[in-house]
Amino acid sequence: MNLPAKHPSPRPGQKERRLAREKRILEAAEKVFAEAGFGGATMQLIADMAGLPKANLHYYFPTKEALYRQVVENIFQIWLRAADVFDSADGPAEAIAAYIDAKMEISRRHPAGSKVWASEVMHGAPVIQDYLEHTLTEWTEGRARVIERWIAEGRMNRVNPHHLLYMLWATTQHYADFNHQIETLNGGKPLSDEQWEEAKASVKQIILAGIGIDASDL
Amino acid sequence: MNLPAKHPSPRPGQKERRLAREKRILEAAEKVFAEAGFGGATMQLIADMAGLPKANLHYYFPTKEALYRQVVENIFQIWLRAADVFDSADGPAEAIAAYIDAKMEISRRHPAGSKVWASEVMHGAPVIQDYLEHTLTEWTEGRARVIERWIAEGRMNRVNPHHLLYMLWATTQHYADFNHQIETLNGGKPLSDEQWEEAKASVKQIILAGIGIDASDL
DNA sequence: ACACCAGTTGACCAATTGGTCAAGAATTTT
DNA sequence: AAAATTCTTGACCAATTGGTCAACTGGTGT
Numbered sequence: 001m002n003l004p005a006k007h008p009s010p011r012p013g014q015k016e017r018r019l020a021r022e023k024r025i026l027e028a029a030e031k032v033f034a035e036a037g038f039g040g041a042t043m044q045l046i047a048d049m050a051g052l053p054k055a056n057l058h059y060y061f062p063t064k065e066a067l068y069r070q071v072v073e074n075i076f077q078i079w080l081r082a083a084d085v086f087d088s089a090d091g092p093a094e095a096i097a098a099y100i101d102a103k104m105e106i107s108r109r110h111p112a113g114s115k116v117w118a119s120e121v122m123h124g125a126p127v128i129q130d131y132l133e134h135t136l137t138e139w140t141e142g143r144a145r146v147i148e149r150w151i152a153e154g155r156m157n158r159v160n161p162h163h164l165l166y167m168l169w170a171t172t173q174h175y176a177d178f179n180h181q182i183e184t185l186n187g188g189k190p191l192s193d194e195q196w197e198e199a200k201a202s203v204k205q206i207i208l209a210g211i212g213i214d215a216s217d218l
Numbered sequence: 219m220n221l222p223a224k225h226p227s228p229r230p231g232q233k234e235r236r237l238a239r240e241k242r243i244l245e246a247a248e249k250v251f252a253e254a255g256f257g258g259a260t261m262q263l264i265a266d267m268a269g270l271p272k273a274n275l276h277y278y279f280p281t282k283e284a285l286y287r288q289v290v291e292n293i294f295q296i297w298l299r300a301a302d303v304f305d306s307a308d309g310p311a312e313a314i315a316a317y318i319d320a321k322m323e324i325s326r327r328h329p330a331g332s333k334v335w336a337s338e339v340m341h342g343a344p345v346i347q348d349y350l351e352h353t354l355t356e357w358t359e360g361r362a363r364v365i366e367r368w369i370a371e372g373r374m375n376r377v378n379p380h381h382l383l384y385m386l387w388a389t390t391q392h393y394a395d396f397n398h399q400i401e402t403l404n405g406g407k408p409l410s411d412e413q414w415e416e417a418k419a420s421v422k423q424i425i426l427a428g429i430g431i432d433a434s435d436l
Numbered sequence: 437a438c439a440c441c442a443g444t445t446g447a448c449c450a451a452t453t454g455g456t457c458a459a460g461a462a463t464t465t466t
Numbered sequence: 467a468a469a470a471t472t473c474t475t476g477a478c479c480a481a482t483t484g485g486t487c488a489a490c491t492g493g494t495g496t
Contacts, residue, residue, distance in 0.1 A: 018472095035341060039258020043454060054474055055456085064454065115340050121399045122333050123253060132402045140403055157427065164419035166400065167389050174388030181339045182384065182421055184350045202381035210374065210428030236442090261484060271445055273486085278443095282484065 002181035022060055025050045030071050034112035037119055039069055069127050072120050075113040076131055082106055086143055092150040093213045097204050100172060104200045114176030140165060157212030171203055240278055245267045248289050255337055256286055285293035287345050290338050293331040294349055301325055304361055310368045315422050318390060322418045325394035351407045357381030357382060375430030389421055
């Protein structure tokens with residue numbers, strides 16, 4: 001990070017290589033943790049999937065817990081970043097629609113990460129309890145106040161902001177966590193591009209109508 | 219069940235004892251599987267929680283898989299039974315409201331079971347793929363047709379029935395699977411009776427309005 | 437009293453697991 | 467080119483795991 005930088009210019013060298021290796025490991029780990037859960041995942045499996053010997057994996061991540069923690073924290077960052085679109089719009093219709101789109105896109109592009117997150121929370125959040133208590137709590141309370149303001153301004157129906165947020169989280173996350181069930185009910189095939197669009201549209205339609213917003217605004 | 223019944227009268231004896239033991243084991247197993255996942259659960263832990271030696275546990279359930287399978291199948295039965303309330307009502311308002319109530323009650327009363335189910339599906343449904351492909355598929359298609367009929371009759375908005383069902387599942391299940399997160403956001407306390415009522419009411423309010431049903435019907 | 441059988445259990449086992457380590461290969465720095 | 471640092475890896479280890487087994491217990495029917 002801050003070692004003597006003899007050469008002020010580029011150098012594709014060591015640092016990038018290390019980051020690339022770590023990224024490859026983290027991607028393998030995410031998949032394995034998602035498929036097998038923390039308890040069912042083995043370092044050997046992760047090493048195999050990343051294409052390197054187990055001992056080497058332990059060089060980059062000293063323990064299984066450390067590796068897992070990193071995976072979970074990465075997901076949480078993605079999750080939080082998506083949450084930002086909530087603020088970049090100025091009304092409930094745009095904000096909630098954009099938030100649904102963003103979260104549905106995460107479910108589509110990062111199903112493994114979503115599952116790891118769900119699994120972590122389901123098991124009592126042993127490693128990210130801090131995040132839940134601070135970052136997530138603050139974000140949630142902030143957004144709840146925004147929603148209450150919209151309600152006070154008559155821009156949407158009076159609903160309990162927390163339960164609305166839970167519904168948004170639950171519904172969008174469902175498409176990742178339960179994608180296997182959805183696939184099975186879809187004749188064994190993954191949702192096509194059009195079906196994903198329909199899913200997004202359906203979720204937006206029902207929720208926006210559910211809080212008294214005319215979706216033709218969008 | 220149908221062994222020679224020497225005594226035609228009662229007899230609290232052996233069969234009941236066996237069932238009681240199995241029930242106790244299954245309850246312990248459900249908790250442990252929910253808390254640790256299949257991979258993280260150990261027969262020793264389940265035995266401890268059930269209050270009997272591990273070897274005895276293996277007398278009732280020969281393998282970890284067999285025990286797990288039984289737990290999952292039990293949950294699925296509860297799930298399906300709740301689904302029946304969907305049919306006992308004659309209109310979309312009553313049916314969906316009753317279904318939400320029933321599923322919310324399951325989330326409240328059987329959070330461990332719900333988590334085991336979620337975990338099973340999330341990991342690709344290794345042991346209940348049959349159920350997904352047959353029983354669940356048939357139930358879902360049947361209900362989707364009912365919803366389509368309601369739409370055709372003008373009794374609710376035109377929405378994609380599958381995505382409506384997914385939203386119902388996702389939202390109600392969320393209160394079980396993510397109860398830890400909800401508790402954390404609730405100041406570390408479980409939802410009170412009143413809060414559960416508000417949760418149910420909020421879910422019903424948003425979804426019913428979302429499909430164009432005036433909830434004051436109920 | 438006896439045999440019979442479901443249930444109980446501590447001791448044990450082979451396999452797997454997360455993690456270590458020392459020796460070597462690469463790469464960078466001097 | 468040599469020294470120093472970073473990476474790589476096969477072999478290994480202690481602990482844990484699911485599962486077995488033979489001996490034991492206790493109730494039931496005869």
